[in-house]
Amino acid sequence: MERALKWIAAEYHDLNGTHYDTLEGPPSSLDFSRLVHVARPVVIKNCSLPGYDTASWTNEFLIQQMGDRNISVAATPNGHADAVTLGPDGRLILVELVLRLDPSDARETSSSGREVLYLQSQNGNMYTSRYFDLNEDSLVSEAIDKPPDAVNLWIGNERSVTSIHSDPYENIYTVVRGAKHFTLLPPTEGWCMKERLYPHAAYIRSPTRPN
Structure with a gap:
């Protein structure tokens, strides 16, 4: 079986290579639809979010938009949220800690460097939170x-x-501020990840944290 999977992966690579297209501006709706059907990565430059002045998305602006509503953030000692980690007994476990914090508290905690906070919810939080008026x-x-x-x-x-x-x-x-690095794997190489089930665990914050 593994030999056959390696052959399929090699054939896919020979046909597709590692090339990706780069567009210098946003495509038309028709061209975008074609890109979706091709299902290959593409980089689109000079493409802003329609209806959003993201240049004004400073920390202060985001805190103001979120108001006094708590947000769910992943808190880890190393920045690897929802990650497989080597546990204290030597076993691999899926570990996480999700906190509900006020936006100002989240900023202060993140700036302290004691732990890494990552707002990474997957539930369509721009819809459910109503932080912004969405342009559909x-x-x-x-x-x-x-x-x-x-x-x-x-x-x-x-x-x-x-x-x-x-x-x-x-x-x-869309990267609004900073940078994001991606490593993409074709679907034919999913078997290389050796997907399996892991025990679930959670980080526990120390009651006394050093300054």
Whole structure:
């Protein structure tokens, strides 16, 4: 079986290579629809979020928009949220800790460097939180004739890491501030990940944390 999987992966690589297209501006709705059907990575430059002045998304602006509503953030000592980690007994475990924090408290905790906070909820938090007035007349809506299933706002820092995973749908990722590095694997190499079930655990915050 493994020999056959290696052959399929090699054939896919020979046909597709590691090339990805780069567009210098946003495509038309028709071209975007074609990109979705091809299902290959593409980088789109000079493409802002329609209806959003993201240049004004400073820390102060985001805190103001979120108001006094608590937000759910992943808190870890190393920035690896929802990640497989070596436990104290030497076993691999899936570990996490999700906190409900006031936005100002989250900023203070993140700045302290004691732990890494990562706003990374997957539940369409731009819909459910109502932090912003969503503009549904987007390139995506025009191309697929319906609003996106989910729109998420993720906030991290240079220590935040998204664990390896697979998504059953297409994604558009817009970097508003900073940078994000991606490692993409073709579906024919999913078997290399040796997917399996792991025991679940959670970090526990120390009651007394050093300054």
